[in-house]
Amino acid sequence: xxxxxxIQNGIKDALLSxxxxxxxxxxxxxxxxxxxxxxxxxxxxxPFVKALKxxxxxxxxxxxxxxxxxxxxxxxxxxxxxFLNFSLSPEYWKGQLAEISSNMDFGSHPKNGKKVMVEFSxxxxxxxxxxxxxRNILLxxxxxxxxxxxxxxxxxxQIINDRGIAICKxxxxxxxxxxxxxxxxxxIKGDLFVGKYYVLFDQKLKEEYSEWQSSEKGKEVYASSHxxxxxxxxxxxxxxxxxxxxxxxxxxxxxxxxxxxEAKDDTIxxxxxxxxxxxxxxxxxxxxxxxxxxxKLYYESDTYLLGKKIVEQGLNSGTFYSExxxxxxxxxxxxxxxxxxxxxxxxxxxxxxQDIGTAQVRNNDFGVDRMxxxxxxxxxxxxxxxxxxxxxxxxxxxxxxxxxxxxxxDLPTGKMKSRxxxxxxxxxxxxxxxxxxxxxxxxxxxxxxxxxxxQEDILRKIGLAALKFMIIKIQPKKRMIFDPKESVDMxxxxxxYVQYAYVRIKAVLRKYNxxxxxxxxxxxxxxxxxxxxxxxxxxxxxxxKDAAENLDPSSIANYSYNLAKTYHRFFHEVRILNAxxxxxxxxxxxxxxxxxxxxxxxxxxxxxxxxxxx
RNA sequence: GGUUCCGUAGCUCAGCUGGAUAGAGCAGCUGACUUCUAAUCAGCAGGUCGCAGGUUCGAAUCCUGCCGGGAUCACCA
Numbered sequence: 241x242x243x244x245x246x247i248q249n250g251i252k253d254a255l256l257s258x259x260x261x262x263x264x265x266x267x268x269x270x271x272x273x274x275x276x277x278x279x280x281x282x283x284x285x286x287p288f289v290k291a292l293k294x295x296x297x298x299x300x301x302x303x304x305x306x307x308x309x310x311x312x313x314x315x316x317x318x319x320x321x322x323f324l325n326f327s328l329s330p331e332y333w334k335g336q337l338a339e340i341s342s343n344m345d346f347g348s349h350p351k352n353g354k355k356v357m358v359e360f361s362x363x364x365x366x367x368x369x370x371x372x373x374x375r376n377i378l379l380x381x382x383x384x385x386x387x388x389x390x391x392x393x394x395x396x397x398q399i400i401n402d403r404g405i406a407i408c409k410x411x412x413x414x415x416x417x418x419x420x421x422x423x424x425x426x427x428i429k430g431d432l433f434v435g436k437y438y439v440l441f442d443q444k445l446k447e448e449y450s451e452w453q454s455s456e457k458g459k460e461v462y463a464s465s466h467x468x469x470x471x472x473x474x475x476x477x478x479x480x481x482x483x484x485x486x487x488x489x490x491x492x493x494x495x496x497x498x499x500x501x502e503a504k505d506d507t508i509x510x511x512x513x514x515x516x517x518x519x520x521x522x523x524x525x526x527x528x529x530x531x532x533x534x535x536k537l538y539y540e541s542d543t544y545l546l547g548k549k550i551v552e553q554g555l556n557s558g559t560f561y562s563e564x565x566x567x568x569x570x571x572x573x574x575x576x577x578x579x580x581x582x583x584x585x586x587x588x589x590x591x592x593x594q595d596i597g598t599a600q601v602r603n604n605d606f607g608v609d610r611m612x613x614x615x616x617x618x619x620x621x622x623x624x625x626x627x628x629x630x631x632x633x634x635x636x637x638x639x640x641x642x643x644x645x646x647x648x649x650d651l652p653t654g655k656m657k658s659r660x661x662x663x664x665x666x667x668x669x670x671x672x673x674x675x676x677x678x679x680x681x682x683x684x685x686x687x688x689x690x691x692x693x694x695q696e697d698i699l700r701k702i703g704l705a706a707l708k709f710m711i712i713k714i715q716p717k718k719r720m721i722f723d724p725k726e727s728v729d730m731x732x733x734x735x736x737y738v739q740y741a742y743v744r745i746k747a748v749l750r751k752y753n754x755x756x757x758x759x760x761x762x763x764x765x766x767x768x769x770x771x772x773x774x775x776x777x778x779x780x781x782x783x784x785k786d787a788a789e790n791l792d793p794s795s796i797a798n799y800s801y802n803l804a805k806t807y808h809r810f811f812h813e814v815r816i817l818n819a820x821x822x823x824x825x826x827x828x829x830x831x832x833x834x835x836x837x838x839x840x841x842x843x844x845x846x847x848x849x850x851x852x853x854x
Numbered sequence: 855g856g857u858u859c860c861g862u863a864g865c866u867c868a869g870c871u872g873g874a875u876a877g878a879g880c881a882g883c884u885g886a887c888u889u890c891u892a893a894u895c896a897g898c899a900g901g902u903c904g905c906a907g908g909u910u911c912g913a914a915u916c917c918u919g920c921c922g923g924g925a926u927c928a929c930c931a
Contacts, residue, residue, distance in 0.1 A: 812895045
C-alpha cells in the first residue's frame with residue numbers, strides 16, 4: 241500500500257534529517273496498530289535505539305513529529321514505550337473507500353506473464369473419491385484461484401492413475417462375478433460400481449488365501465519358511481504378498497491381465513476402456529458437485545513409459561550413472577539425500593522416472609514457469625528428490641517447482657483405509673452436509689417461502705460452504721481429525737457465518753432506493769466499527785499476494801472469517817438505513833458494498849458460492 | 855536408527871519472515887430478537903504456548919538438545 245511506503249520513507253528521512261543516520265527503507269518495521277492503542281499504523285522504534293544512543297520514547301517523539309509535519313495524510317502520533325503510532329486523517333480513509341469501490345478488480349494483481357501448472361486430485365480409477373481427495377481437491381482448486389488472482393496464468397491439471405495391478409483387480413472381479421452388470425443396469429454411480437469390484441476382488445482373494453493356508457501346500461510352506469516363535473497367523477500375514485505373486489490363482493490371473501494390457505491385447509484394452517469410462521463419468525459427477533474443473537488431463541497409461549530418453553541424456557551428462565547390472569542411479573548424497581534408482585536393471589522405469597518425463601512433457605505442452613503439485617505429505621521425500629533431479633538436469637522451471645504438501649485426514653478411530661471400508665465417501669459426505677444445512681434452515685424458516693428449486697440451490701451452497709470452509713481453514717500441513725458422526729458446524733467460525741454476513745448486506749441493499757443515496761463527502765469522521773472494516777479491507781491485495789507466495793488457502797479463509805466477524809459487529813452496533821445523517825448512510829452503504837465484494841471474492845477463491853438469502 | 859512434519863484453553867484451530875497484556879470458534883454459564891435477517895451480538899470462565907537451555911532490549915515465533923505423535927527411508931505407485 242502506498243501509505244505504508246510513505247510512512248517508511250518518512251521515517252527514513254526523519255532519521256537522516258534529525259539524527260544524520262542512514263538506513264534502508266525496508267528495514268523500517270511497520271504494522272497495524274493494535275486495537276488497544278490509538279492510531280492506525282505503528283513503527284517499532286527499538287531497532288534504532290542502539291545506533292542513535294537515545295531512549296526509545298524520545299526517538300519516537302522526534303520521528304513522529306517530523307513525519308506528521310511532512311505528510312498531509314498523517315494527522316497525529318503518539319508514543320507508547322518503543323512503539324510509535326500514527327493516525328491517518330478521515331479524508332485519507334474516505335479516499336481509500338472511494339478508490340476501492342471504484343476499482344471493480346480490487347484485490348486482483350496485474351498479469352505477470354507467468355504460467356503455472358497446478359496438479360491436484362490425481363485419483364486412481366479403481367475406487368471412488370473420498371474425504372482425503374476432497375482436501376486435496378479443495379486445496380488445489382483454491383490454490384489455482386489464488387495464483388490466478390495474484391497474476392499468474394494457471395493451468396489446472398490432474399494425472400489419472402488409470403493403469404496397473406489395481407484396476408486389473410477390478411476388471412478381473414467384474415469379469416468373473418459381474419454377470420455383465422453395468423452402472424446403468426444396476427443404477428449405481430460408475431466409480432462406486434467399479435470400486436465395488438475392487439473390494440470384491442480383495443474378499444475373494446482373502447477367501448482363497450485362507451483356504452490355501454489349510455491346504456497341503458500352505459502347511460508345507462509354513463513349516464519350511466516360518467521363523468522361530470512366529471505364529472501361523474503372523475506368518476501368513478507377512479506372507480501375503482508372496483502368496484499373491486506365487487501361488488494365488490486370482491493373483492496370477494490379475495498379473496496376466498496386466499501383462500495382456502501392456503501387450504495391448506484388444507479384449508483387455510476394451511474392457512479397460514469401458515470400465516474406466518464408467519469411473520470417469522462418476523468422477524465428473526463428483527467434481528461437478530464440488531464445483532471444480534480441469535484444463536488438461538494426463539493419464540498414467542500415456543505417461544508411464546516416459547522418461548527413458550531423459551535417462552540417456554542424464555547418463556551422457558554424468559548426472560546419472562549405471563551399475564554393473566544395468567540399473568541407472570543418481571547420487572544425491574551431497575544434497576543430504578540418498579542414492580536413487582532411476583531405471584531398473586531390466587530397463588523399465590520406476591515412479592520417479594515417470595514423474596521426470598511427465599514434467600518435461602508438461603513443459604513442452606505449455607511452457608510453464610512454475611509447477612505446483614498438491615500431494616499428501618507422505619510423498620515429501622519423493623518430491624524433494626524429484627525437484628533436485630530436475631535441477632541437476634538443468635530444467636528451466638526447476639527452481640520453481642513446489643510441493644503443496646498436506647496432512648492426512650484421520651477419523652476418531654484412526655486412519656482411513658479403503659480396504660477396511662473406513663473411508664468417508666465424497667458423495668455421501670456432500671449429501672450429508674446439505675441435509676445438515678436443511679435441518680438448520682428448517683429451524684429458521686427464512687427461505688421457506690421460496691420455490692423448491694431456489695431453496696435447494698441455497699441449501700446446497702450453505703452445506704458445501706460448511707464443508708469446504710471447515711477443511712480449508714486448517715493449515716494444509718496439519719493433520720486433521722474428522723468425525724463423520726458429528727454434524728458439520730454451521731455456527732461460529734464456519735462458511736455459513738461468512739455467507740450470513742454477505743446475506744445481511746444483500747438484504748440491506750435490496751431495501752433501499754438507489755436514487756436516494758447521496759455522497760458521503762460530508763461525513764466527517766468514520767466511527768470505530770467503520771474504521772475496523774476499512775482497515776481490514778485495505779489488506780486484501782497483500783493477503784492475496786502472501787497466500788499465493790505461500791500457497792496457503794487457509795489464510796484466505798481466516799481473513800474472510802475475521803472480516804465477517806467485524807461486519808457482524810458493525811451491523812449490530814450501527815444503523816445503516818436509519819443512519820443519523822444522509823452522508824453517514826451513504827458511507828455505510830458504500831462500505832457494506834465493498835465488504836460484500838471482498839467477502840465474495842475471498843469465498844470464490846475458496847470455491848464457495850454465496851447465496852443472496854438464507 | 856537417519857531425515858522430515860506436527861505439539862498453543864476440555865475439544866477444533868489462528869498467531870510463527872522476533873515486538874505491546876497469546877486470540878477465535880465449539881462445549882459450559884449469563885444477557886440481547888415490536889428494530890436493516892438472532893446461522894447474529896455482548897459478557898463470564900477457561901493458558902507452565904510439549905520440556906530444558908541459548909541468542910536478543912524483547913521469544914509462542916529464531917538456534918540446540920530432549921519428550922510425545924505422524925510420515926518417509928523399495929529394482930511399489
